[in-house]
Amino acid sequence: MLRQYELVERVKAYDPDADEDLLNRAYVFSMKAHGSQLRASGDPYFSHPIEVAGILTDLHLDDETIVTGILHDTIEDTVATREDILRLFGENVARLVDGVTKLSRIEAQTESERAAENLRRFLLAMSDDIRVLLVKLADRLHNMRTLRFLKNPEKRRRIARETMDIYAPLAERIGMYGFMDELKELSFAELEPEAYQSVTKRLEALRADGGDMVKRIESGIRHTLETAGIVVDDVRGREKRPWSIWRKMQDKHVSFEQLSDVMAFRVITRNPEDCYRALGALHRRWPAVPGRFKDHISNPKRNGYRSLHTTLLDRARIRIEVQIRDADMHAQAEFGMAAHWAYKQKTGAGSVNYPWLTDLIEILEHAQSPEEVLEHTRIAMFQEHLFCFTPKGELIQLPRGATPVDFAYAVHTTLGDTCVGARVNGKVVPLRTRLQNGDQVEILRSSAQTPDSAWDQFVVTAKARSAVRRHQRQRLRAAQLKTGEALFHDTIRRLKVDIGAEALSEALKRLKLPDQPALFVAMADQSVTDAQLLDALVPGSSAPRKARRKQAPSTPDSAIVVDGEAHAGVMEMAPCCMPVPGDRIVGLRVPGQGLMVHTIDCKSLAAAENGDWVDLKWSPDVRSGTGRIEIVLMNEPGALAQVTAILAQQGANIVNLQLRERDRAHHIYVMDVEVDDLKHLMELERGLRAPALVVSVDRLQG
Numbered sequence: 001m002l003r004q005y006e007l008v009e010r011v012k013a014y015d016p017d018a019d020e021d022l023l024n025r026a027y028v029f030s031m032k033a034h035g036s037q038l039r040a041s042g043d044p045y046f047s048h049p050i051e052v053a054g055i056l057t058d059l060h061l062d063d064e065t066i067v068t069g070i071l072h073d074t075i076e077d078t079v080a081t082r083e084d085i086l087r088l089f090g091e092n093v094a095r096l097v098d099g100v101t102k103l104s105r106i107e108a109q110t111e112s113e114r115a116a117e118n119l120r121r122f123l124l125a126m127s128d129d130i131r132v133l134l135v136k137l138a139d140r141l142h143n144m145r146t147l148r149f150l151k152n153p154e155k156r157r158r159i160a161r162e163t164m165d166i167y168a169p170l171a172e173r174i175g176m177y178g179f180m181d182e183l184k185e186l187s188f189a190e191l192e193p194e195a196y197q198s199v200t201k202r203l204e205a206l207r208a209d210g211g212d213m214v215k216r217i218e219s220g221i222r223h224t225l226e227t228a229g230i231v232v233d234d235v236r237g238r239e240k241r242p243w244s245i246w247r248k249m250q251d252k253h254v255s256f257e258q259l260s261d262v263m264a265f266r267v268i269t270r271n272p273e274d275c276y277r278a279l280g281a282l283h284r285r286w287p288a289v290p291g292r293f294k295d296h297i298s299n300p301k302r303n304g305y306r307s308l309h310t311t312l313l314d315r316a317r318i319r320i321e322v323q324i325r326d327a328d329m330h331a332q333a334e335f336g337m338a339a340h341w342a343y344k345q346k347t348g349a350g351s352v353n354y355p356w357l358t359d360l361i362e363i364l365e366h367a368q369s370p371e372e373v374l375e376h377t378r379i380a381m382f383q384e385h386l387f388c389f390t391p392k393g394e395l396i397q398l399p400r401g402a403t404p405v406d407f408a409y410a411v412h413t414t415l416g417d418t419c420v421g422a423r424v425n426g427k428v429v430p431l432r433t434r435l436q437n438g439d440q441v442e443i444l445r446s447s448a449q450t451p452d453s454a455w456d457q458f459v460v461t462a463k464a465r466s467a468v469r470r471h472q473r474q475r476l477r478a479a480q481l482k483t484g485e486a487l488f489h490d491t492i493r494r495l496k497v498d499i500g501a502e503a504l505s506e507a508l509k510r511l512k513l514p515d516q517p518a519l520f521v522a523m524a525d526q527s528v529t530d531a532q533l534l535d536a537l538v539p540g541s542s543a544p545r546k547a548r549r550k551q552a553p554s555t556p557d558s559a560i561v562v563d564g565e566a567h568a569g570v571m572e573m574a575p576c577c578m579p580v581p582g583d584r585i586v587g588l589r590v591p592g593q594g595l596m597v598h599t600i601d602c603k604s605l606a607a608a609e610n611g612d613w614v615d616l617k618w619s620p621d622v623r624s625g626t627g628r629i630e631i632v633l634m635n636e637p638g639a640l641a642q643v644t645a646i647l648a649q650q651g652a653n654i655v656n657l658q659l660r661e662r663d664r665a666h667h668i669y670v671m672d673v674e675v676d677d678l679k680h681l682m683e684l685e686r687g688l689r690a691p692a693l694v695v696s697v698d699r700l701q702g
Helices: 004-014 020-034 047-058 063-071 082-089 091-100 111-128 131-145 153-173 177-191 193-210 213-227 242-252 272-285 327-341 355-366 370-382 404-411 413-417 453-457 462-495 501-511 516-524 530-537 545-550 639-649 678-688
Strands: 232-239 263-269 308-313 319-326 385-389 395-399 419-424 427-429 441-445 560-562 571-573 585-589 595-599 612-618 625-634 653-662 666-675 694-699
Touching: 004 020, 004 047, 004 063, 020 047, 020 063, 020 082, 047 063, 047 131, 063 082, 063 091, 063 131, 082 091, 091 131, 131 153, 131 177, 153 177, 177 193, 177 242, 177 327, 193 232, 193 242, 213 232, 213 263, 213 272, 263 272, 263 327, 272 308, 272 319, 319 327, 395 404, 404 413, 404 419, 404 441, 404 462, 413 419, 413 462, 453 462, 462 516, 462 530, 462 560, 462 612, 501 516, 501 530, 625 639, 625 678, 639 653, 639 666, 639 678, 639 694, 666 678, 678 694
Parallel strands: 263 319, 560 612, 571 595
Antiparallel strands: 232 263, 308 319, 385 395, 419 427, 419 441, 585 595, 585 612, 625 666, 625 694, 653 666
16 A cells, blocks of 8 residues: 555656645545545555555546545545535545545435446536546456455456446546456456456466467567668567457357467557558568558547557468557557646646547436446447548548448437438438448438437447437327327216316326326326226226227217327227228227227227227328238239239339238238328229239228
């Protein structure tokens, strides 16, 4: 554990102007606050925040951040309060300590809820000042280094899993690859101990068999660059970490012996120009593996990472991964965002604009469930990336497999919401097209467009998926409110008395619902039935179901209007009769299901003994529907072609086609056909009966 003077000396070594008194007061305050508390290892608890502060000094962070590391557990684990921190150390330190404090006091029903809420609050604090994340990562790193002292294996696994899923990707996102590698390695050793031991032992065996192969290849790289007249600051090789090797084995489904690239080398040049010269010299000396070159200098990652990556083939057919960068790029790669918080910038603003963080905050604000929060967060942080361009040449970074819809949302949420089409490299393409590195993408938009629910099946970015689902929920709620209100008024008409505000308020209390919109939603999704509503309004007033079904039909004015898209997710066209506009329709409410729309003469209605009918009528705005027809054709060439030609002539579109039966003489097809209305469907049937090869055409109902 660092002593007080040692910690101060380490900070003063890179920041001579650091506030020595502030550091000393924080050291003493934390030591007294934690008192005799002990860690699972048996060490004084005070040793943990001091070690965290020591990790932060390695990053050359400002004195406020170091003090935050010293104090980060005082509010949670001691009697100290935020007011104490504010009074003794100032507003900035108090805000940082408050942001990084563990949120273990949060009330949550499940572990996923707790994790999601912790992540939500943490990211919000991080968006205000990125130093919150730097301290938290140092805190998590030291906790992982001492994880083995926890006796509870389940708790160890939970912490390791959280580290692997959240903290290591966050470290990668801000460019702190050293932190990321160690966090993943420590988590891997806990989560997959057998795999970790297996890979470690095989690395040891490889080292014993191959001698000092790393040193030999290092020397070869140095000699090649010196011969080319390129001065480098460093050439360093290493075996890949067990975690990285294991992941590659899993991704490629190969054994350790089949892996040909278990070593990686780093070349540090004097300037960016020498990076490209070094790349050329190495490619002249060794064959380059096709498809393994990446230029992150001209196209930096979103976290600021810059480097050239290539893979070479050694004389022994061993693959050698090489990263080439200059000293500034190397500092950015090792320390990432921490490099922006050197002592000389300590007077600058705390916030840093990271587009991925802004997107993540937006997702968190609109997610509906804890599981959705964690799902979108992992999507946003784990994916590998490609680069595409806007028509104006702006570079947009996207995950592998991204589509034009993902691109539109990456540019701006409004552009994504109103996207109707896309041109990729000047050619109009479907919205589900997978983009390639270097594509130029132009988004076509319309102010009348809203996100299509089908997009959820192919978008890959968390921002796009979150936006689509948010609009789906909004559309569903609007439909529930509209349908539920109509069902509510249809139900209370049976009482034949006016219902006042007081009676409705009492009914809501009996039903344990907060307000009238909640009642409408409950009516729409069947969680409150007609009988329950009647009993809540006037106890004992609900009529038996059979009486309801025999009562006189409502007037046309009282029927609930079916207006297509507005009722998406609440009303569904019954697959047995598939009503189209113009059919006389009725709604069937069945407990545990939605409102099914049937034709009035559908045979399924008679079999629905437990159903509850609701009178429906079509809105004039509904301009299309899908009818189902059965066509019996002669088994002759061209018969089906004649049918499809008639469908095209009459403006009908085939939604689904199934060959139901076939024999030597006949084929029986079932077609789902999109038509304007009942009249259009009947005209279509008449037209289909005309060809001689058509035996019969019938609409399927019931």
